[in-house]
Amino acid sequence: MDLFDKISKTMGGPLGQHQKWSHGYFSYPKLEGEIGPHMQFNGKEHLVWSLNNYLGLANHPEVREADAKAAADYGMAYPMGARMMSGNSIHHEELENDLAAFVGKEDAYLLNYGYQGMVSIIDSLVDRNDVIVYDAESHACIIDGLRMHMGKRFVYQHNDMDSCEKQLERATKWAEQTGGGILLITEGVFGMSGAQGKLKEVVELKKKFNFRILVDDAHGFGTMGKTGAGTHEEQDCVEGIDVYFGTFAKSMAGIGAFVAGDKEVIGYLRYNMRSQIFAKALPMPMVLGLKKRFELLKSKPELREKLWEISNALQAGLRERGFNLGVTNTMVTPVFLEGDLYEATALTRDFREHYGIFCSIVIYPVIPKGLILLRLIPTAAHSLEDVQRTLNAYSEMAEKLKAGYYKENKMEVA
Numbered sequence: 001m002d003l004f005d006k007i008s009k010t011m012g013g014p015l016g017q018h019q020k021w022s023h024g025y026f027s028y029p030k031l032e033g034e035i036g037p038h039m040q041f042n043g044k045e046h047l048v049w050s051l052n053n054y055l056g057l058a059n060h061p062e063v064r065e066a067d068a069k070a071a072a073d074y075g076m077a078y079p080m081g082a083r084m085m086s087g088n089s090i091h092h093e094e095l096e097n098d099l100a101a102f103v104g105k106e107d108a109y110l111l112n113y114g115y116q117g118m119v120s121i122i123d124s125l126v127d128r129n130d131v132i133v134y135d136a137e138s139h140a141c142i143i144d145g146l147r148m149h150m151g152k153r154f155v156y157q158h159n160d161m162d163s164c165e166k167q168l169e170r171a172t173k174w175a176e177q178t179g180g181g182i183l184l185i186t187e188g189v190f191g192m193s194g195a196q197g198k199l200k201e202v203v204e205l206k207k208k209f210n211f212r213i214l215v216d217d218a219h220g221f222g223t224m225g226k227t228g229a230g231t232h233e234e235q236d237c238v239e240g241i242d243v244y245f246g247t248f249a250k251s252m253a254g255i256g257a258f259v260a261g262d263k264e265v266i267g268y269l270r271y272n273m274r275s276q277i278f279a280k281a282l283p284m285p286m287v288l289g290l291k292k293r294f295e296l297l298k299s300k301p302e303l304r305e306k307l308w309e310i311s312n313a314l315q316a317g318l319r320e321r322g323f324n325l326g327v328t329n330t331m332v333t334p335v336f337l338e339g340d341l342y343e344a345t346a347l348t349r350d351f352r353e354h355y356g357i358f359c360s361i362v363i364y365p366v367i368p369k370g371l372i373l374l375r376l377i378p379t380a381a382h383s384l385e386d387v388q389r390t391l392n393a394y395s396e397m398a399e400k401l402k403a404g405y406y407k408e409n410k411m412e413v414a
Contacts, residue, residue, distance in 0.1 A: 112275070
């Protein structure tokens with residue numbers, strides 16, 4: 001039985017900077033106009049490359065005005081209930097309709113949180129007879145959703161279509177025995193490596209196998225594609241994606257997420273996602289603020305153009321200086337270095353204390369031992385001057401690392 005046939009019948013990690021040695025905290029200055037990617041850390045201003053603010057909307061004057069007005073008009077309590085009870089509003093529905101049209105789907109459903117939302121989507125779509133096939137480098141929220149699945153699941157090697165096909169063959173045999181369906185889960189943009197998921201190739205496999213596709217496009221929504229509709233738009237396979245998931249936390253610098261697909265599927269999720277039907281609806285100030293963010297996302301392509309200008313300048317400059325950026329083909333900018341945990345922590349402290357630059361570090365077990373990953377997230381709020389300052393700092397850091405400076409000046413970590 002096809003996975004979604006049952007719906008119609010039913011219708012009815014990374015280790016970052018949170019070490020014990022780091023007791024500092026960020027504060028956000030209260031400024032009237034737009035502010036860039038700078039924050040106060042232990043009383044000093046730092047340039048930050050670890051922000052959920054791809055399009056620079058976090059402090060856009062129109063966004064701040066919309067947020068403030070909505071809070072003044074409604075307060076933070078309204079609506080006072082779950083969506084299916086007393087927590088619905090015309091604004092929630094309007095945002096859902098606009099999102100669905102933008103990403104090329106019939107309907108959409110707002111979710112309170114992205115991580116929680118993905119876990120609950122997986123839990124709702126499949127039962128013990130169904131089979132899940134998923135990419136080996138799927139985000140933690142997908143992995144946690146998989147842990148709740150009581151049926152069979154098969155993992156394929158990251159972005160490896162030969163491996164994916166083999167796992168679909170295994171899944172097909174299993175589904176034939178159980179009478180279940182097959183759900184394939186992948187990502188539009190993998191947040192650590194910056195690689196796009198091979199959505200178009202996965203869609204092509206539908207010609208050989210009977211399965212449905214769920215795409216987590218947290219990093220792709222608002223950043224990828226001609227209009228910013230997502231990675232499925234970038235790869236020209238919008239119709240082939242059955243369930244599309246996007247968050248508001250990245251490109252729209254907000255809270256919450258949405259899931260989009262056929263009306264029948266979204267209608268099913270509205271009444272079966274436990275994390276939503278038993279939780280209070282998104283507060284009105286957030287919904288109205290999201291509407292303004294979404295309006296700017298669509299009407300100001302220059303924001304996305306600025307994001308890519310910064311991304312391209314940063315990545316080109318790093319590559320020219322000999323840095324290894326892996327396989328990224330998106331704005332996510334990973335820098336791979338050789339070193340241990342002690343060097344990694346000393347290195348990032350050096351960046352923070354002596355260069356005024358804050359960026360996230362990732363080490364084993366997220367990546368192999370002996371490697372350090374510095375992940376930079378460019379935004380439209382950064383400037384080319386920020387890029388040049390960072391490139392200069394990276395060049396100096398690389399020389400210090402090579403000379404053993406961070407081994408000699410290592411930090412003890414818990």
